[in-house]
Amino acid sequence: xxxxxxxxxxxxDLEIPVPLDGEVWVVGAVILNRDGKAFALxxxxxxxxxxxxxxxxxxxxxxxxxxxxxxxxxITEETGWQLRRVRRLLGTCSWTGDDGDGMRREADFLVEVDxxxxxxxxxxxxxxDYDWFGPDDLPRLTENRAPADLxxxxxxxxxxxxxxxxx
Numbered sequence: 001x002x003x004x005x006x007x008x009x010x011x012x013d014l015e016i017p018v019p020l021d022g023e024v025w026v027v028g029a030v031i032l033n034r035d036g037k038a039f040a041l042x043x044x045x046x047x048x049x050x051x052x053x054x055x056x057x058x059x060x061x062x063x064x065x066x067x068x069x070x071x072x073x074x075i076t077e078e079t080g081w082q083l084r085r086v087r088r089l090l091g092t093c094s095w096t097g098d099d100g101d102g103m104r105r106e107a108d109f110l111v112e113v114d115x116x117x118x119x120x121x122x123x124x125x126x127x128x129d130y131d132w133f134g135p136d137d138l139p140r141l142t143e144n145r146a147p148a149d150l151x152x153x154x155x156x157x158x159x160x161x162x163x164x165x166x167x
Contacts (some may be wrong), residue, residue: 008072009085016067017092017107024101027071028108030090030159031081033117037132038156039076040141044125048099052144054131055152056108067107080121081113090155091158106151110159135160 006022010016019025031039038053057078072083088110096103124129133141133156141153 006030007118008068008083010068011085014086014089016086016089017105019061019067019105024104025061025070026058026106027061027067027069027074028056028106028155029071029075029083029111029113030056030108030155031075031079031111031113031117032159032163034133035132035134036103036160036163037134037137038159039079039120040133040152041119041122041127042129042131044128047126049097050130050145054141055145056134056155058108071109071111075111075113076122076158078120078127079113079115080116081115083111084114085112087111089140090158091149095151108155111113133160 013021033039038056040056043050043053043055045052057075058071059074059078061067065073068086071086075081075083087110088112090108092107093103094103120130131137135157138153138157140154141148145152
């Protein structure tokens, strides 16, 4: 695994959910830059779930992985950055995609990473673009999403609103 979980700092008061047998989990990471903007990726047009939609970094937890291991792996795969610190659990939810794979549980975290934030190594063609979103950019996060699908918008809005002191 590219990022050893032992090198990751987890804030003391943070409780990491533990998946039950048979549950399918997804993890997500909200990453803020030094200007307090949040990173998002544009999913490719041929993706089964949420094509051409803005999304936070993340993905499915693989068999045998903990949520933190999956979080570290997904960050590295999708951006080339390394997970350094998990600051806060932004929330958990359950959802069912239109891909026929059933219900998923999702845990989303505010994290810090190491790497060149100006040059992410975007995983293509899974993602076609990236950008940094501030409070004025939030409406763009709903592009190509169903009207009630505000999860990514709301996660980033919460991270921006409740931003911890300094990255």
